[in-house]
Amino acid sequence: MDTFLGVATFLVCAVIIGPFAAAFLGAGVVLLHVKRADFSLVWEGWFLSNALTGLTLLPIIVTGVGHGLSWTRQLTWRRALEASALLVGLLTVGILVFAGPYGGPSSLPVRLYAPLPFVLWAAVRFGPGGTSASLLIITALTIWGALYGHGPFVTQSPSDNLLSLQLFSLAISAPSMFLAAAMAERRRTTAALQASYGKIRDLAARLIAAQDAERARVARDLHDDINQQVAALSIALSGLRRRLPEGAAVRDDLALLQQRAIDLADDVRALSHELHPGVLRHAGLVPILRAHAAVFGSRHPINVTIDADEGINEVPPQLALCLCRVAQEALQNVARHAGATCVRVTLMRTAGGLALTITDDGRGFDLPAVRPGRGLGLISIDERVRLVGGSCGSTPGRDGAQNCASRCPSEGENMNRARVLLADDHAIVAEGLASLLRDEFELVGTVSDGRALVEAVRELRPGSVVAETHKYQMMRTLRLHTTAELIRYALDHGLTG
Numbered sequence: 001m002d003t004f005l006g007v008a009t010f011l012v013c014a015v016i017i018g019p020f021a022a023a024f025l026g027a028g029v030v031l032l033h034v035k036r037a038d039f040s041l042v043w044e045g046w047f048l049s050n051a052l053t054g055l056t057l058l059p060i061i062v063t064g065v066g067h068g069l070s071w072t073r074q075l076t077w078r079r080a081l082e083a084s085a086l087l088v089g090l091l092t093v094g095i096l097v098f099a100g101p102y103g104g105p106s107s108l109p110v111r112l113y114a115p116l117p118f119v120l121w122a123a124v125r126f127g128p129g130g131t132s133a134s135l136l137i138i139t140a141l142t143i144w145g146a147l148y149g150h151g152p153f154v155t156q157s158p159s160d161n162l163l164s165l166q167l168f169s170l171a172i173s174a175p176s177m178f179l180a181a182a183m184a185e186r187r188r189t190t191a192a193l194q195a196s197y198g199k200i201r202d203l204a205a206r207l208i209a210a211q212d213a214e215r216a217r218v219a220r221d222l223h224d225d226i227n228q229q230v231a232a233l234s235i236a237l238s239g240l241r242r243r244l245p246e247g248a249a250v251r252d253d254l255a256l257l258q259q260r261a262i263d264l265a266d267d268v269r270a271l272s273h274e275l276h277p278g279v280l281r282h283a284g285l286v287p288i289l290r291a292h293a294a295v296f297g298s299r300h301p302i303n304v305t306i307d308a309d310e311g312i313n314e315v316p317p318q319l320a321l322c323l324c325r326v327a328q329e330a331l332q333n334v335a336r337h338a339g340a341t342c343v344r345v346t347l348m349r350t351a352g353g354l355a356l357t358i359t360d361d362g363r364g365f366d367l368p369a370v371r372p373g374r375g376l377g378l379i380s381i382d383e384r385v386r387l388v389g390g391s392c393g394s395t396p397g398r399d400g401a402q403n404c405a406s407r408c409p410s411e412g413e414n415m416n417r418a419r420v421l422l423a424d425d426h427a428i429v430a431e432g433l434a435s436l437l438r439d440e441f442e443l444v445g446t447v448s449d450g451r452a453l454v455e456a457v458r459e460l461r462p463g464s465v466v467a468e469t470h471k472y473q474m475m476r477t478l479r480l481h482t483t484a485e486l487i488r489y490a491l492d493h494g495l496t497g
Contacts, residue, residue: 002128002184007177014058015174019050026050041159048166055173056139059132076455082125090118090134094141098151111152112168119172123180127187131180135173142169204383212321215275222272227265234261270295274328285320286312289327289345300335308347315354322384323347323356326392329381330358338362353390422446423453423467433466 026046030037097111115138122130142165145151153165241254274292286308293304315323327345334340340362347356385392420441424430425448437443444462447453453467 002181004178004181004185007128007181010059010062011055011174011177014054015051019047019054022050023047045159045162048163048170052139052166052169055170055177056132056136059128059177060136063129063132083130086118086121086126086130086134087137090115090122090137093118094138098138098141098145098153099148100145100150116172119176120179123176124183127184128177128180131176135169135176138172139169201383201386204379205387208380208383208387219272219275222268222275227268227272230261230265230268234258234265237261285315285323286347288320288324289347292324292328292331293345296331296335302335302340303342304331305342305344306347307344309349312347312349312354319354319388322388322390323354325384326356326381327358333378334358334360334362419444419462419464421453421456421462421465423448423456423465425449437466 023043023046027039027043030042030046031039093114097114115134119131119134119138122134126133142151142153146153146161146165153161153168155161156164237254237258241251241258244251244254274295286306289308290306293306296302297304331343331345334343338360340360343358343360345356345358347354349355382392420437421444422430422433422437423446424433430446430448434443434446441464445456447456453465456462457465
């Protein structure tokens with residue numbers, strides 16, 4: 001009942017085929033007892049009555065049996081308040097329309113359309129279950145009003161009134177059920193996309209961490225191994241040149257080889273520092289940015305200016321590495337695509353942390369137009385900034401200039417620690433666990449029951465949840481039979497612990 005195909009199958013089987021066949025049986029029984037009865041009229045009434053019953057009663061029964069218990073367990077006080085408001089509004093409008101005095105033919109369309117917003121509300125917010133319940137309430141009110149001579153279905157003969165009531169109920173029920181199923185499918189698709197997006201973001205974060213680790217390893221190998229061997233080669237060439245007699249023709253060749261070895265050592269050292277600025281922790285962020293700007297300016301005909309606030313060197317290592325990588329990637333993009341002659345790199349403190357802005361006088365670009373076919377550079381910048389809790393954007397400046405800005409929190413303690421939500425119904429245990437977790441993790445909150453845990457997860461969005469669970473009660477709720485199935489269910493939904 002919560003899929004488009006499921007609703008279509010239900011309508012065909014329970015509302016069309018089933019009542020169609022049962023109507024022949026019911027009309028036949030009536031004819032056996034009432035010889036002069038009109039078979040077509042009896043069959044029509046029997047069919048519409050069974051179809052209306054299947055359309056109003058069966059969905060609420062199926063939904064209640066299949067999902068009623070899980071729905072009540074997921075109910076929050078906000079959800080309950082919204083459901084109460086919907087119920088009160090639907091009952092009020094339903095009583096006024098179907099159980100109140102008839103206002104004449106001119107008011108009939110308005111009266112019949114009045115409950116429709118509440119049915120749409122139920123379909124959009126509460127899915128098939130809420131839609132079935134609202135349709136049952138409307139049908140019950142229309143039948144009650146018709147029986148006692150109230151509402152819009154009392155102006156014709158009894159048979160015509162009954163036919164109008166049945167057709168109205170059928171006409172409003174089927175589209176509402178399809179809408180509820182479509183909204184349920186949309187919610188599931190959105191949840192699946194969000195889960196997939198979260199996994200992709202997590203994979204991107206792991207790839208960036210792996211890339212940084214591999215860069216650090218290669219940088220160490222270059223600096224500690226290859227660079228030392230090149231330096232040793234340069235020393236050996238120098239010693240060999242000194243042992244040769246003055247005026248030997250090969251001395252000039254050895255001097256040239258020695259200079260090339262020295263240049264190669266300098267290039268290897270620069271490449272090592274570019275791959276992983278190991279001195280970042282000791283020298284600070286601003287000196288590294290200035291050094292990289294000097295190297296960049298020597299390689300490209302671009303003037304790079306570094307503007308930084310005073311006392312900004314005390315930056316957490318992870319944040320400093322992030323901003324350094326962002327500046328490197330932005331400068332490379334300027335050299336490759338901008339056609340700029342001047343670049344200004346500004347690093348300043350803001351109320352929310354640090355802001356790194358790179359402004360050039362090049363041709364610029366339209367970020368939304370570039371994103372669909374962009375390379376890994378902008379993706380790397382976005383992911384690095386996101387990993388430290390910041391944001392990144394690009395805006396056009398004056399005369400074709402481009403501004404690329406990254407804003408990151410400067411509080412390094414919480415930035416490097418996982419956000420944990422604690423759930424335990426024993427106050428002493430919860431306090432003990434909280435005291436243990438505070439030293440290594442950012443404790444975002446403590447709750448004492450499952451419903452509060454669900455609500456806190458939705459509001460606080462923690463990275464991890466530490467919760468006491470009753471395994472067998474959880475297995476009954478999820479309709480699982482073995483611990484292995486529970487573990488597979490947890491892993492499939494991204495749970496760890």
